[in-house]
Amino acid sequence: MPSVNRPPFIVGLTGGIGSGKSAAAEHFARLGAAVVDTDAIAHELTAAGGAAIPSLVAAFGPDILTPDGALDRAKMRALAFTDPAVKHRLEAILHPMIRQEADARCLAAADAPYVVLVVPLLIEAGEDYRRRCQRIAVVDCPEEIQIARVRARSGLDEDLIRRIMAQQASRAERLAAADHILDNGGDLARLYAQVEALDRLYRELARSAPP
Numbered sequence: 001m002p003s004v005n006r007p008p009f010i011v012g013l014t015g016g017i018g019s020g021k022s023a024a025a026e027h028f029a030r031l032g033a034a035v036v037d038t039d040a041i042a043h044e045l046t047a048a049g050g051a052a053i054p055s056l057v058a059a060f061g062p063d064i065l066t067p068d069g070a071l072d073r074a075k076m077r078a079l080a081f082t083d084p085a086v087k088h089r090l091e092a093i094l095h096p097m098i099r100q101e102a103d104a105r106c107l108a109a110a111d112a113p114y115v116v117l118v119v120p121l122l123i124e125a126g127e128d129y130r131r132r133c134q135r136i137a138v139v140d141c142p143e144e145i146q147i148a149r150v151r152a153r154s155g156l157d158e159d160l161i162r163r164i165m166a167q168q169a170s171r172a173e174r175l176a177a178a179d180h181i182l183d184n185g186g187d188l189a190r191l192y193a194q195v196e197a198l199d200r201l202y203r204e205l206a207r208s209a210p211p
């Protein structure tokens with residue numbers, strides 16, 4: 001039995017924009033894993049009343065908020081993925097807060113069989129997240145499929161999606177860092193079958209991991 005004194009077994013789950021991280025993570029959660037999602041943490045920090053709002057206003061001015069006081073995501077997306085200095089300042093504010101909250105949530109999940117820590121920028125962050133993870137799983141699909149799925153989901157134009165992708169690790173870099181690859185070039189049933197196989201493996205690895 002896992003105990004609260006034992007550090008959790010953490011699987012870092014990453015992949016490019018629209019690769020299917022959330023779809024894979026949802027299935028890990030259905031199977032009983034604890035999921036800590038850094039995108040979700042980023043959204044909480046930047047919602048109205050979120051802990052990052054005062055620093056964002058100090059850095060970018062009040063116009064960066066929507067009328068209800070949340071980060072204006074569309075405005076910030078357009079700025080950050082056009083001007084590298086803006087992206088850098090945004091990340092300098094958010095990344096330490098995201099990491100701190102992710103650590104706290106992983107520790108709080110120590111009773112789960114294992115933790116899936118979803119980090120879009122896991123490879124880009126160097127050792128920041130890698131050293132926290134016992135294994136790294138990469139959700140992978142061809143770039144054209146990533147673009148088609150993001151367009152269908154959020155209506156972003158192809159140009160912007162390609163600009164975001166250009167600021168992420170390449171597919172080859174992510175695959176080189178992977179202990180396990182989830183091929184999401186097919187339908188969801190195929191993705192889920194691979195998640196189920198990894199769930200069995202991670203339960204076994206977590207049970208036999210030294211405390």
Ligand SMILES: CC(C)(COP(=O)(O)OP(=O)(O)OC[C@H]1O[C@@H](n2cnc3c(N)ncnc32)[C@H](O)[C@@H]1O)[C@@H](O)C(=O)NCCC(=O)NCCS
Nearest residue numbers: 016017038039042073076077080090094098120121167168
């Ligand atoms: C620029 C913002 C406001 C745009 O918001 P939006 O709702 O469009 O995107 P969302 O936050 O849901 O992220 C969606 C995807 O965009 C990509 N993405 C997000 N931030 C970044 C980044 N800094 N660099 C590269 N890709 C990124 C990831 O693939 C992510 O999964 C937002 O992405 C943001 O605050 N980014 C900075 C925080 C960050 O780096 N988050 C990544 C998780 S640690």
Ligand SMILES: Nc1ncnc2c1ncn2[C@@H]1O[C@H](COP(=O)(O)OP(=O)(O)OP(=O)(O)O)[C@@H](O)[C@H]1O
Nearest residue numbers: 016017018019020021022023149153186187188191
């Ligand atoms: N195998 C699949 N078949 C069809 N649609 C899929 C498949 N996998 C994911 N999708 C859809 O593609 C979109 C992107 O998937 P998802 O949100 O899981 O990706 P993500 O990697 O979490 O994205 P982001 O980086 O933007 O947060 C979603 O609308 C999702 O429902």
